[in-house]
């Protein structure tokens with residue numbers, strides 16, 4: 001007699017035995033639920049039920065690219081997204097919020113954004129050479145430094161220019177970039193090297209590097225801590241990250257492809273990707289917990305609904321991931337990465353000009369300021385009237401963005417307006433405030449994009465994207481070769497392939 005038969009018999013006997021016993025003791029009726037519970041225990045275990053092969057958390061570019069890749073390979077995939085829209089940090093303003101619908105999030109698409117350009121073409125979104133971009137037109141900018149309005153031509157010899165002799169040319173932010181470019185030790189065209197331990201000695205603060213190059217406190221503040229596109233200030237960012245950015249920019253510039261921006265707004269690309277995805281996307285469904293199990297992963301939403309899948313792909317920025325519970329907890333360096341990776345502060349105040357202040361004072365309409373106005377940019381976003389200023393934005397980065405974002409909206413508006421009018425009197429009564437947008441105080445973003453503090457690349461860049469059992473990770477912060485939107489696409493592709501390899 002085989003072992004299986006033996007054990008079956010034993011199970012049957014045990015079940016009858018218990019029923020008989022319960023009947024005899026009169027417990028059958030009173031403890032019926034308990035009894036049935038016992039009965040179900042002795043049946044063969046049910047196959048685990050799954051809502052999907054893969055649950056993708058987040059409908060930004062990384063999540064959408066991963067979900068489409070997995071769907072095309074025949075898997076049952078669901079996407080879960082906290083907000084009511086697709087695209088995450090690709091976010092075009094609504095025309096009703098800001099005329100000309102500028103980008104609130106990602107704006108520039110590089111010529112070498114192969115995956116993104118490919119997706120745009122595949123899903124029918126046209127890329128235009130020029131589109132409403134969040135930047136002034138060439139030649140239409142002034143520098144507003146210490147309340148002096150200075151043209152770019154006059155900047156080089158201006159008394160307010162604090163840069164060392166060799167770095168006085170260019171815009172106030174360009175000297176720091178010149179230093180990064182001079183020092184960049186990464187091999188040309190090598191997009192992977194930045195994580196190589198051999199370059200760990202460069203994982204130091206921008207502040208230290210500029211000090212060594214002879215920059216004064218004032219010069220460092222202006223070139224690397226004011227309106228910086230990355231980090232909060234020069235002390236909080238690793239120069240090694242800038243080397244990676246430089247290599248990436250160089251590769252983009254050398255690419256034969258044509259970048260630009262999507263006609264109608266960059267958000268049309270993730271929308272078209274979501275449209276092409278045939279399976280379920282749950283919008284307005286913030287995730288609050290993820291539990292990895294031996295045979296699957298459970299995901300609990302804020303409405304307490306739980307879904308199960310064989311695999312889960314988390315594409316949330318680390319700042320949003322910190323808000324949800326993960327079990328088991330990530331360990332060691334990966335835990336540190338999720339806890340400590342920081343996000344670039346960015347807040348924006350959008351206005352409509354009510355008079356042509358630039359004609360009144362005869363100066364270019366946009367200003368790069370060292371005050372609360374940040375980068376004040378006049379945007380020309382009407383294709384039928386290309387010279388019309390459709391909106392203006394005080395685009396705030398660095399510590400200024402953090403300070404303004406902490407204020408009550410009306411106080412923030414008052415402070416920014418006061419600063420702008422003090423610098424440029426023609427702005428008095430010239431702007432109608434229409435929209436405030438913050439990436440900082442946003443639970444699903446926590447900032448514009450990840451940046452690496454000194455020491456962090458060497459400490460945890462190699463660990464951040466490691467799968468934890470059946471839980472995988474993607475998102476721009478996990479990209480290796482590319483940055484920004486293309487980094488998000490790259491990371492989604494990588495994670496989808498990781499999962500396919502396991503299935």
Ligand SMILES: Cc1cc2nc3c(=O)[nH]c(=O)nc-3n(C[C@H](O)[C@H](O)[C@H](O)COP(=O)(O)OP(=O)(O)OC[C@H]3O[C@@H](n4cnc5c(N)ncnc54)[C@H](O)[C@@H]3O)c2cc1C
Nearest residue numbers: 058060061062082088089106107108287475476484485488
């Ligand atoms: C102001 C700004 C300017 C930029 N400029 C450029 C540029 O010029 N060029 C460029 O290439 N890139 C730029 N970027 C960066 C680019 O937008 C990002 O790198 C990219 O879009 C990130 O995609 P992602 O999929 O990794 O993350 P996300 O787009 O953030 O997607 C993650 C998704 O997860 C969702 N989510 C978060 N928490 C939860 C939760 N608890 N439950 C469910 N869902 C959740 C979010 O709502 C979001 O939709 C810019 C970004 C900003 C903000």
